[in-house]
Amino acid sequence: MKVYISGAISGIRLEPAKHKFKLAEISLKEQGYEVVNPMEINDDDTLWTECLIKDIQELMYCDAIYMLSDWINSRGARIEFCIAKEMGKKIMFEDQEKDLVYLTSDIGKSLKNIDRCQE
Numbered sequence: 001m002k003v004y005i006s007g008a009i010s011g012i013r014l015e016p017a018k019h020k021f022k023l024a025e026i027s028l029k030e031q032g033y034e035v036v037n038p039m040e041i042n043d044d045d046t047l048w049t050e051c052l053i054k055d056i057q058e059l060m061y062c063d064a065i066y067m068l069s070d071w072i073n074s075r076g077a078r079i080e081f082c083i084a085k086e087m088g089k090k091i092m093f094e095d096q097e098k099d100l101v102y103l104t105s106d107i108g109k110s111l112k113n114i115d116r117c118q119e
Helices: 014-030 048-060 075-086 096-104
Strands: 002-006 034-036 064-067 090-093
Touching (some): 002 014, 002 048, 048 075
């Protein structure tokens, strides 16, 4: 199964972002998954919208998406989540318990109609 990693990148320092994505990549590979790490798709100076377009293209070829624990704080990761959900991809969470609580809470409902992924 091919898995795309999704999480916050913008607004945090580049090296810590690369490190957390690399740790997730290693963990998923150890579990036998083929992994797409978006930190390895784009150059560091690529514009956000260009990164998102390339990342979504890669996501479309994956069977699943793996949401890092900070995904909800990232506009790009929320977009990737919605696309994966609408495309029927398997959705995996780094922090399963926290994310499921979030998605069913009043705060999570601020992502209006999470089943339809509308903002």
